[in-house]
Amino acid sequence: MTDCKFVSEAEVIDFARHHSGVFDPAEALSVEEIGDGNINFVYRVYAAGGNSVIIKQALPYVRIIGEGWPLSQDRIRIEAEALMLEAEYCPDLVPRVYHFDAARSAIVMEDIGAFENLRHALVARAELPLLGKQLGRFCAETLFHTSDLYLDAHRKKEMVARFINPDLCKITEDLFFWDPFCDHERNNINPAIWSEAEALWRDEPLKLEVARLKHRFLTCAEALVHGDLHSGSVFANAEGTRIIDPEFAYFGPIGFDVGSLIGNLLLNYAGQAQLPGEASECEAYRAWLLDAVRELWNTFAGRFGELMSSSTKDPSLNLPAYREAYLADLLRDSLGYAGTELIRRTVGLAHVLDLEAIEDPQQRAKAETQALHLGRMLVLERAQLSDIDAAIERVRQI
């Protein structure tokens, strides 16, 4: 099963040349391994003239661990199919897939190197005027068009089967919804917030609501979610946005995707106050982050509502009152999953630069504590937060 691994740079280059159609046959190509994730191998193949492609290869184990942590290679098929489906509805927001090679477990795709990783851009307080709108549109288009509102009953069920993704779902099931709520060996906790973590583990009302959110994650086959929509899966600059890496895609709750994005913007919000820089700049950026959350939600809900009204195929779900009720449910779910993202990125296994960039542990503890309190509030109060403005107002108060 590991035979598909590229054994030389020449092999990678040859693969890129034959499966992308972007290079002149005469031009010399170079290759660099650029994977900064933990799981896969990612190569950039480029010509001196400027053309380039990305090759992403999934081996049957986790890259940074090795063969001791096996992981189904089916994830790369899922990623390729999800990217192509997303491209049907937002071709401007995802990298183009040139080729998927099942034998190699590899995708050859467009190089989006002109965009910056969103997490780094947010830490650097980049101005991203299109971000909220484009993320909202991505969620609305991809999630509506893979839901029962739009899909034919047979096609939906066939797709559910095709996107069964147990290995990657299990990672989320554990890392989001269990580890952070107990003293788990996988957790990574700043000693300065140990008492906050302990309070979390004893917080029965919180754990009840997290159990409800986990149960929805396990059972609610609402739409083909990206499933890993954190800032590291988004590339952006002032001109545009690209969303990559849907290897966690499966039929799950719509709010999980929207909530992951909101949670990541709020993680940066929590971190900003402790990062170096002018206080006024910091405050202005935090205000922009909350505006981006609002714009993301309003764009998502506006477009999703339009699509429900214009394109819902099932007449029994095409009622004005149901549209309103459904969008209200999606907001509650999204806020809940935003809360679990805030918590798991603070005391769970996988941390984020938005907080880790704060060097002093005591300073970082302040931001981490705010992230935990924001997460807890969103999970517990989501049923009462009737609109995005009310939610943002509560965020400001914490």
Added chain:
Amino acid sequence: MTDCKFVSEAEVIDFARHHSGVFDPAEALSVEEIGDGNINFVYRVYAAGGNSVIIKQALPYVRIIGEGWPLSQDRIRIEAEALMLEAEYCPDLVPRVYHFDAARSAIVMEDIGAFENLRHALVARAELPLLGKQLGRFCAETLFHTSDLYLDAHRKKEMVARFINPDLCKITEDLFFWDPFCDHERNNINPAIWSEAEALWRDEPLKLEVARLKHRFLTCAEALVHGDLHSGSVFANAEGTRIIDPEFAYFGPIGFDVGSLIGNLLLNYAGQAQLPGEASECEAYRAWLLDAVRELWNTFAGRFGELMSSSTKDPSLNLPAYREAYLADLLRDSLGYAGTELIRRTVGLAHVLDLEAIEDPQQRAKAETQALHLGRMLVLERAQLSDIDAAIERVRQI
């Protein structure tokens, strides 16, 4: 695809003899076609000495319509696998499967002819002291053990894929959740309740709640539900109960099964007052029906709660507060689906003997109107009905 059809009685007998292991090789066998459903062929093969088996065969179309209404033969594999799974947890409540033959699209199974079809038994006011308890136990055992509470994360997802059942789900999606709520050509409406039906089609609050229930039916992969748990799928007498025909099985909301049973008991309750007989007998039987609903729910919830407490594998879902909240959610769902069953059996395509046995259309209209009002109340008030006693009290008031 229709080549698998048995072409002679001798062929049926030969098949039964070779695949059941219940007959003496020397004994002469007879066969009768006993299918009273609309979709499949059902044969009873029996010896003069008393031994017998049932053969159920699914052809690639609906039996009473013919090849003009195609239907996937995969339903018989699903039925066989569901019966065998159910037998792991309630072997005393389902017919034993002797053999499943994929090439023949046929199941050879235990003959449960000693039991009476529950619908006929209820119309005849049979005393069934075990019914509520056994139905409650069936639901608790089969649904708990096929849910995320119990199953390993990988096994659950593999089972979801194996029980994708689009053809039969589509029947339910249309007949339960759409036809009855509009003036659909498939509907079958007693002219004497036409104005009641029209009121239904204009009832926006009801249609909103039915849309929510339909969306859950479409998206909530909570457990392997039987999917067609009406009185015609239950056989019973004073000594026991057997549940058959899980060809609609798929991963759906637990409340759909429990609610179908409750709905069917309440359909009989609505019919009884207009059926011939002594008023006191009628009242006593109606009181027994409500007791059976209570016993069904209490047995289900009691056993399901015990199983949650003793056998939930996922620690994040094994919290006392979550058990309580989850059972409360299951009650709400069950009452909602009971309501849709009451409505669709009254104005939709497929009617039930519990109401059809009332010969006079005006008399029948009274029972039908009560069934519609009960259905509407359950759908609309389910969120406020905090326990089964409160629900039964509201039933009594209508």
